[in-house]
Amino acid sequence: MDGILGSIFSIDFLVVVIRVGVPLVFASLAAYVASLVGLSNIAIEGIMIMSALSGVLISAFTGSAWIGFFGAAAIGIFMALVIVFFSMRLKADPIMIGIALNLFATDFSVWLMLITTGTKGMTGSLPSKVLPTVHIPFIEDIPILGQLISGHYLLTYVCVAIAIIIWIVVYKTPFGLRMKACGLDATAAESVGIKVNKVRLIALILSGFLAACGGAYLSMGYLSFYSDNMTAGRGWIGIAAAAVGGGNLGIVLLTTVGFAIAQAIVNMLILTSLPTDLVNTIPYICVLIGLVALSIREYHARRGKVK
Amino acid sequence: MSENAAVKQKKFSWTDEVPFEILRLFTAIVVALLISFLVLCFVSDNPVNDFVSLLTYPFKSPFYFSYVLVKMIPLVFAGLATLLYFRASLFNLGTEGVFYISGVFMTFFAVNPLTGIGIIDQIICIAVAALAGGLISLLPGFLKAKWNADVMVISLMMNNILFGVGLWIVRTFLQPAGVSGNSSEYFADSVRLTRIWTGTQVTTGIIIALVMVALVWVLLYKTKLGYQLRMTGSNARFAAYSGMSAFGLMLLIHFISGAIAGMGSAVELLGNYQRFSWSTLPGLGFTGALMAMMGKNNPIGATIAAFGISYLRASAQLLANTSPVIDVKMISIVEVILTLLISSQYFLRSWRNKQMIKEKGGE
Numbered sequence: 080m081d082g083i084l085g086s087i088f089s090i091d092f093l094v095v096v097i098r099v100g101v102p103l104v105f106a107s108l109a110a111y112v113a114s115l116v117g118l119s120n121i122a123i124e125g126i127m128i129m130s131a132l133s134g135v136l137i138s139a140f141t142g143s144a145w146i147g148f149f150g151a152a153a154i155g156i157f158m159a160l161v162i163v164f165f166s167m168r169l170k171a172d173p174i175m176i177g178i179a180l181n182l183f184a185t186d187f188s189v190w191l192m193l194i195t196t197g198t199k200g201m202t203g204s205l206p207s208k209v210l211p212t213v214h215i216p217f218i219e220d221i222p223i224l225g226q227l228i229s230g231h232y233l234l235t236y237v238c239v240a241i242a243i244i245i246w247i248v249v250y251k252t253p254f255g256l257r258m259k260a261c262g263l264d265a266t267a268a269e270s271v272g273i274k275v276n277k278v279r280l281i282a283l284i285l286s287g288f289l290a291a292c293g294g295a296y297l298s299m300g301y302l303s304f305y306s307d308n309m310t311a312g313r314g315w316i317g318i319a320a321a322a323v324g325g326g327n328l329g330i331v332l333l334t335t336v337g338f339a340i341a342q343a344i345v346n347m348l349i350l351t352s353l354p355t356d357l358v359n360t361i362p363y364i365c366v367l368i369g370l371v372a373l374s375i376r377e378y379h380a381r382r383g384k385v386k
Numbered sequence: 387m388s389e390n391a392a393v394k395q396k397k398f399s400w401t402d403e404v405p406f407e408i409l410r411l412f413t414a415i416v417v418a419l420l421i422s423f424l425v426l427c428f429v430s431d432n433p434v435n436d437f438v439s440l441l442t443y444p445f446k447s448p449f450y451f452s453y454v455l456v457k458m459i460p461l462v463f464a465g466l467a468t469l470l471y472f473r474a475s476l477f478n479l480g481t482e483g484v485f486y487i488s489g490v491f492m493t494f495f496a497v498n499p500l501t502g503i504g505i506i507d508q509i510i511c512i513a514v515a516a517l518a519g520g521l522i523s524l525l526p527g528f529l530k531a532k533w534n535a536d537v538m539v540i541s542l543m544m545n546n547i548l549f550g551v552g553l554w555i556v557r558t559f560l561q562p563a564g565v566s567g568n569s570s571e572y573f574a575d576s577v578r579l580t581r582i583w584t585g586t587q588v589t590t591g592i593i594i595a596l597v598m599v600a601l602v603w604v605l606l607y608k609t610k611l612g613y614q615l616r617m618t619g620s621n622a623r624f625a626a627y628s629g630m631s632a633f634g635l636m637l638l639i640h641f642i643s644g645a646i647a648g649m650g651s652a653v654e655l656l657g658n659y660q661r662f663s664w665s666t667l668p669g670l671g672f673t674g675a676l677m678a679m680m681g682k683n684n685p686i687g688a689t690i691a692a693f694g695i696s697y698l699r700a701s702a703q704l705l706a707n708t709s710p711v712i713d714v715k716m717i718s719i720v721e722v723i724l725t726l727l728i729s730s731q732y733f734l735r736s737w738r739n740k741q742m743i744k745e746k747g748g749e
Contacts, residue, residue, distance in 0.1 A: 169730035179725040186718035360550035363543045374535035
């Protein structure tokens with residue numbers, strides 16, 4: 080146990096948190112952007128699955144990691160557009176669409192693996208490509224800082240950049256205000272001339288792209304192949320984090336980081352003699368407690384208002 | 387007299403409520419099958435042959451057809467459990483985890499039957515699973531009723547937690563000593579459900595499933611509780627105004643749904659398995675959500691959907707042995723398109739509007 084405590088307060092642990100955290104941050108940003116404009120994207124898990132797999136397949140067939148990545152992004156955006164089309168034009172419940180897309184991705188990805196590789200488990204036999212790792216000159220030579228800031232996958236930096244851009248857009252630009260207006264009251268937003276459908280379309284495209292980045296990170300960085308159930312509920316954790324944070328990006332990100340830390344600790348505990356199956360449930364229990372705590376807080380806030 | 391009646395009777399038109407719904411459903415099925423045919427064209431050497439056998443294979447022998455019924459049973463249970471949630475506008479997807487954990491609890495009683503009398507032991511097993519499922523489902527129900535927690539995310543987190551706990555129980559308490567793997571000891575012969583169609587695997591489970599369909603239908607459309615449940619779904623404040631405790635209603639819905647899922651798990655395990663050997667979540671609960679959506683949250687609709695999807699799944703699974711491209715997972719294409727089109731309120735609406743304007747213009 081001492082060994083574990085020691086390793087938690089180390090640089091290596093922080094690096095693990097970053098590696099584990101990036102796909103989660105992508106997922107929670109995707110959920111955040113969509114819920115901000117009032118059109119829930121429940122299909123994040125499914126988008127991550129499909130883009131993780133298509134990134135691998137496309138990069139293997141074209142021989143280019145970049146074409147693979149853009150293919151994955153295109154798939155993610157396409158799936159987000161399915162949500163937009165069916166909810167706006169055909170008036171289906173976005174939650175139902177999301178559930179259907181998730182279930183579709185879970186099964187369809189296995190079939191795609193079967194027809195491309197002949198096996199249902201993983202794509203290890205395909206010569207798929209991996210997105211580059213970035214080494215920042217000079218900084219990588221600084222002892223501790225270098226290890227923390229340099230030497231991550233490209234998408235890690237993309238993730239940080241996008242998070243900052245989203246923060247600026249949401250909190251500092253008129254468009255961010257419009258996004259929030261659409262989420263708070265679409266009719267009121269429409270009445271003051273905001274094109275609600277257009278704002279939602281843009282937000283959902285971004286949401287699909289972000290989820291696709293999360294998927295591509297898993298299969299073209301974190302690992303170099305796709306395996307069945309690789310996303311392991313990360314999309315749902317993103318949705319949970321967005322729910323815990325409400326409209327507040329800071330809390331959304333903090334929740335996500337908290338979850339990443341829990342996951343990193345679990346990765347270490349698995350190596351001990353504790354029962355693996357139970358240890359694996361710890362992150363989910365954390366999210367559950369977080370959600371319940373949030374609901375209780377909101378419940379009391381509502382009661383306070385009524386009084 | 388009869389001539390008069392015939393004149394008064396409105397001319398049949400596809401734009402009327404019921405024919406239009408049938409037309410919509412039919413179109414959705416045709417579109418879904420067409421798209422899966424197109425997908426087959428990409429990957430198969432002989433798409434027409436593959437497609438035709440996919441649609442007809444279960445009729446080739448009684449055994450193949452019985453396989454459809456076997457696959458349908460758990461989907462009916464999962465569909466019933468989920469549609470009760472959806473009816474009340476609760477997007478609870480926890481049926482998956484409940485299927486797993488209630489199967490684990492049932493296994494204790496299936497491995498060491500209490501009485502040794504077949505039918506009583508079977509009833510005990512199914513009751514234990516139902517009780518376990520119902521009680522566990524009370525947790526999200528309570529969190530929703532008390533603090534209005536997000537039931538979908540909570541149920542999904544619970545799926546992972548229940549799976550971890552369930553697998554731990556199997557490995558620690560149910561696995562025979564000295565054997566590796568994640569399986570329990572074999573179920574006693576007496577608890578295994580009776581086969582009712584010789585030469586096939588169809589058991590009394592299908593009767594239990596159909597009885598449950600009838601019971602849920604009665605519950606939804608013929609009881610006060612069902613009325614309140616349906617009204618709560620369309621208007622959240624209804625329960626409060628009608629004097630019914632929203633808290634109690636919420637807990638009751640969750641208990642009933644969980645119990646149905648638990649029964650489904652027991653029937654599936656006792657009917658088709660020799661021991662508890664699920665080392666991943668079985669996926670049946672999630673498919674139940676699709677059945678509920680395709681059946682428009684109607685028990686009979688969900689049963690028909692379960693039959694249709696099981697038909698294709700069974701066909702695909704039987705063909706998978708000989709074909710390199712057909713697999714059960716391929717049916718997901720049909721499933722997603724059907725679900726999307728059926729839950730789209732405006733699907734074909736503009737066509738209907740145009741037709742109606744044309745008819746009016748003709749008069």
